[in-house]
Amino acid sequence: ETHVLEFNSKLSQKICVDNFSSDETGFAQFLECITNTMDECFKVSSTAVKASKRNRIENPWITNGLIKSINFKNFLYEKWKKSKTKTDKLGDPEIYEKYKNYRKRLRTLILSAKNMFYSKKFDNCKGNSKKTWELINQLRGKIISKSKSSFLVNGNLIKDRRVIANEFNKYFVSVAQILNEEAFSSENLPLCP
Numbered sequence: 001e002t003h004v005l006e007f008n009s010k011l012s013q014k015i016c017v018d019n020f021s022s023d024e025t026g027f028a029q030f031l032e033c034i035t036n037t038m039d040e041c042f043k044v045s046s047t048a049v050k051a052s053k054r055n056r057i058e059n060p061w062i063t064n065g066l067i068k069s070i071n072f073k074n075f076l077y078e079k080w081k082k083s084k085t086k087t088d089k090l091g092d093p094e095i096y097e098k099y100k101n102y103r104k105r106l107r108t109l110i111l112s113a114k115n116m117f118y119s120k121k122f123d124n125c126k127g128n129s130k131k132t133w134e135l136i137n138q139l140r141g142k143i144i145s146k147s148k149s150s151f152l153v154n155g156n157l158i159k160d161r162r163v164i165a166n167e168f169n170k171y172f173v174s175v176a177q178i179l180n181e182e183a184f185s186s187e188n189l190p191l192c193p
Contacts, residue, residue, distance in 0.1 A: 007041040008175070012182060061117035062110070069106050076102055 014033050020026040076099040084091035118139070125131040137143060150159045153167045 003041050004175070007037060008179060008182065010041060011037045011179060015179075059114075061113040063113065066106075066110060066113060069109065073099070073102050073106050 011034065014037060015030075020030045020033075076095070080091050080095040080099045083095055090096070118135075121135055122132065125135055148159055149161065149164060150157055151164050151167065152158075158164055158167065
């Protein structure tokens with residue numbers, strides 16, 4: 001509830017300062033103002049794992065050995081990059097050749113590890129067409145979410161999507177009403193500089 005009060009006060013201040021026009025550009029500016037204020041006041045802190053090329057959650061075929069090899073390849077790259085100078089823009093050719101060959105071998109290793117990983121997955125799904133298609137869709141990035149959204153409204157846990165949508169609508173309509181009442185009430189006239 002403190003976030004809602006903070007949102008109301010910040011939005012009232014911004015509306016007072018910005019003084020939007022009544023055409024389409026004014027509406028677009030107003031909408032952007034609301035969106036930015038919502039982002040400021042209702043930040044969601046995420047403790048999600050960062051996705052990177054070396055992340056085992058995103059790429060489970062990446063092993064400790066491959067991570068060490070990737071780090072060594074990066075070390076070779078930095079070493080070659082440091083060997084470049086203004087006069088010698090290509091750097092030390094010996095270091096570059098070593099880096100290039102290592103990079104090629106590493107790329108082949110990562111590709112074979114990925115192929116082995118998915119071969120094992122498909123072998124585990126052998127004979128079960130449903131699991132096979134689930135794996136194919138996972139590879140294509142077409143994963144169907146099995147989790148259902150639920151929200152707590154007035155102490156009740158709501159899982160019906162239509163009711164959730166209606167509650168969101170009621171909330172945002174009430175926020176607009178509250179802002180209008182606060183902005184245009186005779187006692188609380190905003191003082192714009």
